[in-house]
Amino acid sequence: MTDTWDTIADWYVELLRTGSAMHTFNCDVLLDLLPERLDDTRVLDIGCGEGVISRATAARGAAVVGIDPSARMIEHARAAGGSPPGTVAYAIDDGCVLNTIADSSVDWATAGLALNNVPDFDAALVAVRRVLRSSGRLAFTIPHPCFEAPRATWTQSSGGAARRVVGDYRAEGFWRSDDPQAVRRAGNQHRMISTYLSALVRHGFLIEAVTEPAPSAQVVAGNRRRAGLPPFLALRARCG
Numbered sequence: 625m626t627d628t629w630d631t632i633a634d635w636y637v638e639l640l641r642t643g644s645a646m647h648t649f650n651c652d653v654l655l656d657l658l659p660e661r662l663d664d665t666r667v668l669d670i671g672c673g674e675g676v677i678s679r680a681t682a683a684r685g686a687a688v689v690g691i692d693p694s695a696r697m698i699e700h701a702r703a704a705g706g707s708p709p710g711t712v713a714y715a716i717d718d719g720c721v722l723n724t725i726a727d728s729s730v731d732w733a734t735a736g737l738a739l740n741n742v743p744d745f746d747a748a749l750v751a752v753r754r755v756l757r758s759s760g761r762l763a764f765t766i767p768h769p770c771f772e773a774p775r776a777t778w779t780q781s782s783g784g785a786a787r788r789v790v791g792d793y794r795a796e797g798f799w800r801s802d803d804p805q806a807v808r809r810a811g812n813q814h815r816m817i818s819t820y821l822s823a824l825v826r827h828g829f830l831i832e833a834v835t836e837p838a839p840s841a842q843v844v845a846g847n848r849r850r851a852g853l854p855p856f857l858a859l860r861a862r863c864g
């Protein structure tokens with residue numbers, strides 16, 4: 625059977641809820657791009673999965689709508705509920721379309737490890753621009769394209785430090801990990817950093833922040849080879 629986000633949803637939810645250092649770190653990296661308080665703010669969480677980012681932004685006071693094309697992910701998100709003082713609602717939707725979201729209706733769009741799944745990044749940015757208010761912002765994380773490129777692996781020379789081996793950085797497009805324990809066995813769209821940045825500029829976004837944080841102590845404890853390599857690239861941009 626070919627894995628999809630629906631078929632791995634139960635596994636993914638279990639991974640996050642039993643404590644995944646990587647996903648906790650990803651949530652922290654994304655939240656660092658947002659204001660401490662989001663009262664009176666409407667947030668759209670694109671590719672919300674089981675709702676970890678949606679709940680975290682609601683906990684800062686936002687009224688959040690989480691969307692995801694995976695019906696099973698949305699079931700899990702709804703079952704988990706919200707995180708007051710804000711509110712959370714969920715809908716099945718595609719980040720390239722955002723059919724369920726009205727024009728000019730949100731202040732922030734967030735996307736944690738989700739825009740690397742949309743097949744058409746330009747279409748996603750058109751949809752995001754449509755739903756953002758004129759002062760709206762987009763904040764998102766993606767697996768770091770340099771170090772999480774298709775089929776990146778590790779090597780270790782005798783006595784030397786482990787090194788990440790990347791051979792396919794320029795090979796943009798869909799790929800699927802063949803590791804049965806990898807999240808990206810459900811598939812992933814690889815794009816170069818320049819592709820992400822150029823598209824943001826082309827669609828009229830002003831880039832405000834670009835971060836590549838060092839992995840947390842918990843991430844490194846789980847895999848010492850990761851020390852020194854940022855697992856995620858994070859960006860914040862506002863409508864220009």
Ligand SMILES: C[S@@+](CC[C@H](N)C(=O)[O-])C[C@H]1O[C@@H](n2cnc3c(N)ncnc32)[C@H](O)[C@@H]1O
Pocket residue numbers: 629630640647650670671672673674675676677691692693694697717718719720735736737738741742743807
């Ligand atoms: C790695 S999970 C991240 C989920 C959540 N944001 C988190 O941080 O745990 C990637 C999510 O992207 C969603 N996704 C896949 N294709 C998408 C699309 N076209 N539009 C929006 N989300 C999509 C998947 O269903 C999945 O829930």
